[in-house]
Amino acid sequence: QVQLQESGPGLVKPSETLSLTCGVSGYSISSGYYWGWIRQPPGKGLEWIGSIYHGETTYYNPSLKSRVTISVDTSKNQFSLKLTSVTAADTAVYFCARHSITSAVTYWGQGTLVTVSS
Amino acid sequence: QSALTQPPSASGSPGQSVTISCTGTSSDVGGYNYVSWYQQHPGKAPKLMIYEVNKRPSGVPDRFSGSKSGNTASLTVSGLQAEDEADYYCSSYAGGNNLNVFGTGTKVTVL
Numbered sequence: 399q400v401q402l403q404e405s406g407p408g409l410v411k412p413s414e415t416l417s418l419t420c421g422v423s424g425y426s427i428s429s430g431y432y433w434g435w436i437r438q439p440p441g442k443g444l445e446w447i448g449s450i451y452h453g454e455t456t457y458y459n460p461s462l463k464s465r466v467t468i469s470v471d472t473s474k475n476q477f478s479l480k481l482t483s484v485t486a487a488d489t490a491v492y493f494c495a496r497h498s499i500t501s502a503v504t505y506w507g508q509g510t511l512v513t514v515s516s
Numbered sequence: 517q518s519a520l521t522q523p524p525s526a527s528g529s530p531g532q533s534v535t536i537s538c539t540g541t542s543s544d545v546g547g548y549n550y551v552s553w554y555q556q557h558p559g560k561a562p563k564l565m566i567y568e569v570n571k572r573p574s575g576v577p578d579r580f581s582g583s584k585s586g587n588t589a590s591l592t593v594s595g596l597q598a599e600d601e602a603d604y605y606c607s608s609y610a611g612g613n614n615l616n617v618f619g620t621g622t623k624v625t626v627l
Contacts, residue, residue, distance in 0.1 A: 502567035
């Protein structure tokens, strides 16, 4: 059974960098599929942030592309998100996920709330 | 990229059917048969209910069905049950490096 688990700080100061990691069990991330990040501001809808394929090819939401970096650590079977220059608008529950090229997300992490505040 | 458009709310009595629309453009919904639908209960991660317009993952009841016409996709929930009360989101592949665009979300209420 594939399982994903987000980890990282729950509070980030404005203008700083948000960093999250997603640990994967039950499947080797180097074996295929897309591994990505999706966020949901409190009381609002879902927004795709970006994804990585085969540990090297990255795809980013055009509206966030200048601030986002997604990377993989195959030795630890995990992937990470960095979002720079955060503001209050980046406060959200961040989900890590596995999806296919057809965009269907079959596995989700439980989500982690990140609040941007001084 | 703009979010796909969904009605904010929909409702029906137990046993009835409800249909949710998801309108995009020829660059996303209309351009590919890669529309997915998710169910999200409060405080939970979304759950995939439909993929590739009308395919159901294993374990999803056949009360859930999907379709598409032009730039608009639809999710129909037949035989509404109390546990179907949730938020529903559509998503679509949007081509090139734009892997995923989500809809604005629809809250389904079972009366």
